[in-house]
Amino acid sequence: xxxxxxxxxxxxxxxxxxxxxxxxxxxxxxxxxxxxxxxxxxxxxxxxxxxxxxxxxxxxxxxxxxxxxxxxxxxxxxxxxxxxxxxxxxxxxxxxxxxxxxxxxxxxxxxxxxxxxxxxxxxxxxxxxxxxxxxxxxxxxxxxxxxxxxxxxxxxxxxxxxxxxxxxxxxxxxxxxxxxxxxxxxxxxxxxxxxxxxxxxxxxxxxxxxxxxxxxxxxxxxxxxxxxxxxxxxxxxxxxxxxxxxxxxxxxxxxxxxxxxxxxxxxxxxxxxxxxxxxxxxxxxxxxxxxxxxxxxxxxxxxxxxxxxxxxxxxxxxxxxxxxxxxxxxxxxxxxxxxxxxxxxxxxxxxxxxxxxxxxxxxxxxxxxxxxxxxxxxxxxxxxxxxxxxxxxxxxxxxxxxxxxxxxxxxxxxxxxxxxxxxxxxxxxxxxxxxxxxxxxxxxxxx
Numbered sequence: 001x002x003x004x005x006x007x008x009x010x011x012x013x014x015x016x017x018x019x020x021x022x023x024x025x026x027x028x029x030x031x032x033x034x035x036x037x038x039x040x041x042x043x044x045x046x047x048x049x050x051x052x053x054x055x056x057x058x059x060x061x062x063x064x065x066x067x068x069x070x071x072x073x074x075x076x077x078x079x080x081x082x083x084x085x086x087x088x089x090x091x092x093x094x095x096x097x098x099x100x101x102x103x104x105x106x107x108x109x110x111x112x113x114x115x116x117x118x119x120x121x122x123x124x125x126x127x128x129x130x131x132x133x134x135x136x137x138x139x140x141x142x143x144x145x146x147x148x149x150x151x152x153x154x155x156x157x158x159x160x161x162x163x164x165x166x167x168x169x170x171x172x173x174x175x176x177x178x179x180x181x182x183x184x185x186x187x188x189x190x191x192x193x194x195x196x197x198x199x200x201x202x203x204x205x206x207x208x209x210x211x212x213x214x215x216x217x218x219x220x221x222x223x224x225x226x227x228x229x230x231x232x233x234x235x236x237x238x239x240x241x242x243x244x245x246x247x248x249x250x251x252x253x254x255x256x257x258x259x260x261x262x263x264x265x266x267x268x269x270x271x272x273x274x275x276x277x278x279x280x281x282x283x284x285x286x287x288x289x290x291x292x293x294x295x296x297x298x299x300x301x302x303x304x305x306x307x308x309x310x311x312x313x314x315x316x317x318x319x320x321x322x323x324x325x326x327x328x329x330x331x332x333x334x335x336x337x338x339x340x341x342x343x344x345x346x347x348x349x350x351x352x353x354x355x356x357x358x359x360x361x362x363x364x365x366x367x368x369x370x371x372x373x374x375x376x377x378x379x380x381x382x383x384x385x386x387x388x389x390x391x392x393x394x395x396x397x398x399x400x401x402x403x404x405x406x407x408x409x410x411x412x413x414x415x416x417x418x419x420x421x422x423x424x425x426x427x428x429x430x431x432x433x434x435x436x437x438x439x440x441x442x443x444x445x446x447x
Contacts, residue, residue: 024251025167028240032163033156035241042155046148053141059127059134062305068120118312125305125326131296140289147282154275157441159239164437166236170229170250172430176423177225183419184218187211190415194408207408214412255429257380260373263436265443267363273444274362280355287351291344298337301328362442369439376432383425390414390421 023031033039084107088100127134191211198208237244271277308321330337397414400406440446 021245021248022251023248025164028163028167028236028250029160031240031242032159036159036239037241039152039155039159042148042152046145046152049141049144049148053138053145056134056138056141059137062124062126064122064124066120066122069117070119071117073115116313119310121307121309123305123307125303127301127303129300129302131299131301133293133296136289136292136296140286140293143282143286143289147279150275150279150282154279157275157444157446160446161437161441163236163239165434166232166239167250167252168255168430168433170232170236171252171255172426173225173229173232174250175253175255175426177222177229179419179422179426180218180221180225183415184215184222186415187215187218190408190411191215203408210408210412214416255426255433257377257429257432258436260370260377260439263373263439263445264370265445267366270366270443270445271359271362274442275444276362277355277359280351280358284348284351284355287344287348291341291348294337294340294344298330298333302326366439366442369435369442373432373435373439376428376435380425380428380432383421383428387418387421387425390418394418 086103089102089104090100191208194203194208194211197203198205233248234244237248302325304323304325306321306323309319311318394414394417397406397411401408401411437446
């Protein structure tokens with residue numbers, strides 16, 4: 001988590017002087033890392049894991065319990081009757097015991113006992129040896145914290161990647177709108193020239209209508225772009241956890257492109273930094289601790305304790321205290337326990353095999369995202385070359401149109417080709433930035 005905290009502090013410094021009306025990419029990341037609801041949920045789950053660890057730590061201390069009992073019966077729990085009789089009287093002469101000569105009359109009595117009881121106790125038991133279950137339980141709880149921290153790292157990567165995707169897509173749509181506005185200006189100038197030519201009777205009305213239809217199409221495309229930008233801004237605002245306002249804008253107007261070779265990291269070098277790889281190792285560790293916990297269930301358990309109690313019964317109050325030591329051995333559980341331990345050994349082997357398999361898949365992902373990045377870089381070069389060719393073609397067609405050599409349709413087609421080629425450059429750059437974020441995420445360099 002240290003890397004994450006450094007990143008957050010850096011973004012706090014960046015974001016401290018920003019407003020939600022003029023957002024750079026870094027400020028968008030800042031708001032997302034602070035306010036994103038999915039990240040907040042992950043942080044709450046981390047706090048819950050920390051409480052589990054604190055609870056597990058209490059098992060090191062004596063377990064203390066107290067209890068009390070008060071009972072009042074309708075009648076005595078011990079009832080009976082002693083009949084009337086003559087009881088021999090001892091006169092001091094042992095010889096008269098066998099044949100007494102004096103008697104005392106006993107009229108008999110009813111017995112009604114134990115109609116109430118009051119009792120209370122306090123007992124403390126300190127575990128001395130539990131087969132390692134307390135120690136390993138605390139290690140498992142700490143492992144839960146480690147896993148939650150890694151999940152936060154993964155969520156941060158996901159939030160940053162999504163933020164970049166939305167951000168650069170908005171930039172690309174805004175750049176397309178600029179291109180469309182420029183194209184509209186060209187068409188408006190063309191419409192003025194064509195209208196003059198039509199009124200002079202030099203061209204047919206169909207040529208004028210073609211230009212007007214193209215202008216109508218631009219209005220429809222501008223509306224689509226505005227709607228797309230508005231929806232993406234809402235999505236980005238939700239991602240950042242800020243209130244959406246129509247007047248906020250993304251700051252970047254130029255999509256800077258880096259050479260992919262400057263970003264390359266070998267898969268073997270990047271693998272150990274991947275959160276997924278670390279989580280797979282944690283799963284192996286978890287299974288190892290579960291095995292130790294299972295073994296501890298069938299080990300001798302040793303504890304010492306003390307108890308103090310109070311008893312009020314038969315009109316007699318008693319208080320006392322005692323200390324004790326206890327050893328328990330689960331003899332009948334050893335047979336079944338051996339199978340349970342073997343089960344955990346198999347689960348450890350499965351987790352290790354899963355680590356090996358997923359490691360290869362993670363390396364394949366790194367290679368694929370880097371190849372996609374290179375492909376995107378080449379597509380930018382191709383798109384720029386197409387713009388240059390479309391610009392040259394438009395210049396020639398425009399000159400020929402002014403000379404009356406080509407038709408209005410040819411000029412419109414040439415302009416449309418130039419606009420499409422320009423849009424393709426913007427699309428290629430946007431896709432490159434998205435692919436760059438994917439590659440940096442794959443090599444754990446996104447933050």
